Amino acid sequence: MADDTNSRTLLRERIHGQILRAILDGTLKPGERLRDDELIAWLGTSRAPIREALTQLADLGVVEMSPNRFTKVAQISPRLYAESASVWATLVTRAMHWGILDFPPDQLPILEALNETLRTTQAKDFPPGPTPIDGFVGVIVQHCSNQVLLDSIRVHDPLLQLGVNRYKGFMKTEPIHLYFIELIRRCRDHDVTGFEAGMRAFLSGPMRAYTQEMTGFHGFSDYEGSHGAGSEQ
Missing domain, CATH: 1.10.10.10 (Winged helix-like DNA-binding domain superfamily/Winged helix DNA-binding domain)
Structure with missing residues (x-):
């Protein structure tokens, strides 16, 4: 049996x-x-x-x-994608915090290579499937030892990937590439304090602008939730 x-x-x-x-x-x-x-x-x-x-x-x-x-x-609406991404970003921020604390120096070249790929590739040209952004974040997150948190992130991955496939034309890779340069330094120095501040600035800046352009509404606060009504498109 x-x-x-x-x-x-x-x-x-x-x-x-x-x-x-x-x-x-x-x-x-x-x-x-x-x-x-x-x-x-x-x-x-x-x-x-x-x-x-x-x-x-x-x-x-x-x-x-x-x-x-x-x-x-499923056909992912802009708002569903943005809301799923905001939850994913909150979880990933915690996982990256722990990953940066234990990041091994010998994997810094992997991050640099992925970021170079991102520098030379427009988001609209990303093929379906995991992007260089996913790969970069994954290299850091794999060093988080909280398995429950990692499982929670994986639950959101498929819906998020569908959203990326559909709305990647709204994404600008240059600010992500520049932020990843900073993240590489944080990983090298195990600087979680600087990471937390940098992540807040990134989520409330480039990432918030991306979701606002994509969804057509401006209710997101620091990419952590919606406080207003808007178009579903």
Whole structure:
């Protein structure tokens, strides 16, 4: 019985991963219908584990389900993306704090290489999937030892990635590149006090401007929440 349960769990996780990757890399487009017969043919398995995986993906916000009507890839509104990103930014700030405290010097060249890629790449040209920004932040965050915090961040990653794929045209990479130069220094010096101040300035400056331009409303305060009504677009 235990082996059967483990096998079903592994199958569901495999299917979950395959569908999620196809959504995030653009193989499955926002708004595209997810039909059982097509998924069965593609994934080579039965309906039950596919529906279980789709339900999990709906819980993450990357799939929309209406019983007896449709299942489709989610279309992320500007406001949903901005609000998800504000939660993600709050969590990542804490994780980066701890990551900077324990950042190993031999990984500084990795950050420098990723930031150089960011310097020479416009956000509109980012391919679907993790960006150089994600890679840079990930190198720091991996040194945070709080597993609960890391798991919470991962919950928001898929929805955030869908938002980046759709709204990257609004993003300006130059201020991010310049801020990352500062972050590299913070990692080298394990300077969490300077990091906290710099992050506040970055979130309330370039990141706030990005979300305001993207959403068309100005209710965000320091990229930590919404205090006013605005357009859903």
